[in-house]
């Protein structure tokens with residue numbers, strides 16, 4: 001009997017599907033919706049030290065082939081998500097989830113946020129977001145290899161709980177090599193590839209105008225547009241990272257086939273952003289059904305039978 005069970009950091013999830021941070025995860029009510037949906041797990045909106053309104057609207061637009069966003073890390077603040085997470089881990093110890101952490105101010109805030117989690121009663125997984133492309137004037141941490149190494153060195157000097165990092169897309173083998181060489185030095189539990197493809201531009205064909213307000217219309221791109229880049233990053237990082245570091249595949253998952261391809265490239269868990277925004281929580285019922293149909297059609301009983309087994313033409 002085919003099963004979509006996914007093992008990740010010592011827990012067996014009913015299926016590999018989750019939301020992508022930022023979608024349907026702003027507050028306790030939205031998180032409760034994810035927790036009772038067909039998703040195997042879920043992640044919170046990236047928290048900064050203080051709550052933030054984020055960038056001016058319009059700041060998210062659905063497009064025919066995906067989405068563009070420049071939210072600017074709107075969130076209710078780390079203390080809110082920590083309180084929710086501690087209540088949640090106590091009420092449902094059998095349903096682990098991910099707490100996403102970012103930084104508005106840069107290096108020092110990343111450290112302070114991780115110190116706050118280390119000193120808290122939260123014992124679950126953390127997704128350290130090193131790749132928000134939408135804070136005006138702030139570079140994406142993970143595009144600075146030296147700073148990323150410095151930050152992880154500082155965090156691992158005090159942080160003893162399990163965590164992983166959310167990466168931006170890379171587009172050059174030299175960059176795949178460099179980020180993997182940095183990450184392989186640390187006891188990371190996972191890497192999430194990819195965050196949105198940063199600073200794209202979409203023009204409205206009736207008004208000849210950009211469609212989002214922040215940064216003159218520049219925003220992170222998600223959806224069908226990004227699947228080839230997402231698959232490449234999952235595959236390249238899987239080929240380069242220590243096997244102890246799992247991979248979460250994010251980017252361009254609209255169908256069971258897209259999910260299957262991310263798994264072929266080596267992903268263990270799968271995050272859905274744009275299509276969850278467009279379709280709502282029912283997307284998880286559909287994706288589970290479509291992915292299961294693919295396993296059955298191919299004669300697989302488990303994901304392990306094909307995970308990471310993308311064939312090449314050599």
Ligand SMILES: O=C1NC(=O)NC(C(=O)O)N1
Pocket residue numbers: 022046069070071072073074129131132133134135195196220
């Ligand atoms: O990491 C992020 N990626 C995005 O595409 N958008 C959000 C945001 O702007 O808050 N953050």
